[in-house]
Structures are given as C-alpha cells and as structure tokens.
Amino acid sequence: MPVCNALTVDLEDWYHGYCAIPSPAVAPDQRRVRPNTEAILALLADCRVKATFFVLGSVAAEDPTLVPMIAAAGHEIASHGYSHTLVTQLGPQRFRDELKKTADILADQCGEAPAGFRAPQWSLGPSTAWAMDILKEQGYCYDSSWNPLPVVGDPRGPRGPFRVETTRGGLLEIPPMVSRSIIGNLPTGGGWGFRFWPRSMIRRTIEGLNGQGLPAVLYLHPRELDPFGPRLPLSRFQSFVSYGPRTDASVRLRELLKRYQFTTLKELAAAWQPA
Numbered sequence: 001m002p003v004c005n006a007l008t009v010d011l012e013d014w015y016h017g018y019c020a021i022p023s024p025a026v027a028p029d030q031r032r033v034r035p036n037t038e039a040i041l042a043l044l045a046d047c048r049v050k051a052t053f054f055v056l057g058s059v060a061a062e063d064p065t066l067v068p069m070i071a072a073a074g075h076e077i078a079s080h081g082y083s084h085t086l087v088t089q090l091g092p093q094r095f096r097d098e099l100k101k102t103a104d105i106l107a108d109q110c111g112e113a114p115a116g117f118r119a120p121q122w123s124l125g126p127s128t129a130w131a132m133d134i135l136k137e138q139g140y141c142y143d144s145s146w147n148p149l150p151v152v153g154d155p156r157g158p159r160g161p162f163r164v165e166t167t168r169g170g171l172l173e174i175p176p177m178v179s180r181s182i183i184g185n186l187p188t189g190g191g192w193g194f195r196f197w198p199r200s201m202i203r204r205t206i207e208g209l210n211g212q213g214l215p216a217v218l219y220l221h222p223r224e225l226d227p228f229g230p231r232l233p234l235s236r237f238q239s240f241v242s243y244g245p246r247t248d249a250s251v252r253l254r255e256l257l258k259r260y261q262f263t264t265l266k267e268l269a270a271a272w273q274p275a
Contacts, residue, residue, distance in 0.1 A: 057102030
C-alpha cells in the first residue's frame with residue numbers, strides 16, 4: 001500500500017518572510033495572502049488533495065473569512081502562532097499566550113481547535129523542550145517544527161515521525177522533508193530549496209522515504225506562488241534564504257501532487273504507529 005505524504009502551507013503574508021526584523025505595518029490593499037491562498041486552493045482542488053494549513057493568528061484576525069474558506073474546502077486548520085515571532089524570543093509565558101490566542105481565533109472561525117503546530121522559522125526543537133511541554137498542556141496532538149537541517153534545526157534528527165516525551169506525556173513530531181547529500185541534509189521539502197534543487201532530487205527523496213515507510217512532508221508559503229510580489233528590504237543573503245529565487249512553485253508542486261498520495265498531517269498523525 002502506498003505511503004501517504006503531506007503538503008503543508010504556512011499561511012502568512014509576504015512581509016512575514018524574516019523573523020529577525022519586525023513585520024512592517026501594511027495597508028489592506030498591500031496584503032497578498034488571500035489571492036495567493038485562493039490560487040493554492042484551486043491547485044489543491046484540481047489535484048484532489050487535502051492539505052494542512054498552519055495559520056498565523058494575526059493573518060486570520062485581519063481577514064476572518066480566510067480560515068472558513070480553507071476549512072470549507074476540507075483542509076486541516078493548524079496553528080502557526082500569532083505574531084510570527086521566534087519561539088526562542090517569546091519565552092514560555094508569551095508562547096503559551098500566543099498559542100491560546102491563536103487557538104481561540106481559529107476555533108471561532110472554523111469550529112475546531114487546532115491539533116497541530118509549526119513554529120515560525122523552525123524555532124522549536126531539542127533546545128526548547130519547555131515548548132513541547134506547553135504544546136501538550138494546551139492539547140496539541142502533534143508538532144511539525146523539528147527541521148533536520150543545520151543552523152535552523154538538528155541535522156542529526158530523525159527524518160520521519162517520532163515521539164517526543166514531555167512532562168505531560170508523549171507528543172508526535174513530524175519533521176519536514178530534507179534530502180541527504182555528501183555536504184549534509186538539504187532543504188528540498190519547501191521554501192527556496194524546493195524551487196532551487198533539481199526536481200529529480202526531490203522525487204528521489206520522496207520515493208526513498210516512502211520506500212522506508214516514511215512520509216514526505218512538503219511545505220509551502222502563499223508568496224511562493226507570487227514570484228514577482230513585494231519583498232522585505234533585506235541583504236542579498238537574507239533575501240535568498242527568506243524568499244529564494246523569483247520562481248513559481250506551482251508547476252513542480254502540481255507534478256508531485258499528481259504523482260504521489262497526500263493527506264493532512266492530522267490524518268497522518270492519527271494513523272502513524274512508530275516502530
């Protein structure tokens with residue numbers, strides 16, 4: 001039986017691209033998350049795929065019709081926090097407060113509390129065990145933040161789902177996809193890496209994981225279907241890391257959605273039985 005993979009969408013706008021500088025005040029007519037999300041929903045409908053949307057609470061609050069539109073299409077609504085601030089900068093109490101605030105907004109808009117969480121810029125991992133305790137305390141079933149990459153994560157971490165023990169019991173961790181190479185793990189599962197590395201490498205990685213019985217977890221930002229949209233004033237390096245090349249992710253994404261089987265992270269987590 002084919003292994004199910006997962007497509008995840010970090011639902012944020014173009015100005016949430018880099019956590020190290022504050023997000024600018026943007027007028028409503030400069031926001032681009034809605035049309036870009038509509039494009040993602042159209043692509044998913046055409047491919048008959050259900051995805052997991054990690055929604056930023058502030059975005060949901062600015063446009064209260066966005067989450068209901070996504071949920072009505074049958075997609076999972078999960079949490080991306082509220083302010084797009086790194087978990088390490090929030091600290092325990094502010095992290096808990098953001099979780100509660102976002103969960104209340106999402107539950108009010110779609111009728112169901114989020115079961116999953118993803119931290120902005122993968123800022124949750126082995127060094128922030130306190131955050132996993134808080135996620136479990138707040139009733140979350142899974143997290144998808146432990147990126148097995150250098151610098152932003154733990155390059156020695158597992159590439160498939162695994163259980164993390166907290167003071168309140170176990171929590172399932174579902175990491176994003178990376179590709180192994182002679183220079184270390186590469187970010188092929190989403191962001192700039194998904195659009196930069198060869199399609200053949202991405203297909204080999206998905207098939208390699210599936211051959212081990214592991215899901216490939218892809219991730220997407222709405223701005224990645226808007227290659228000529230606005231960008232934050234960053235250095236050349238920061239801009240590439242945050243936005244990548246000005247290419248549209250939809251062409252290669254459509255190819256993968258048609259080729260492999262996908263489900264939501266909530267469904268994947270419910271079915272996952274670690275060895």
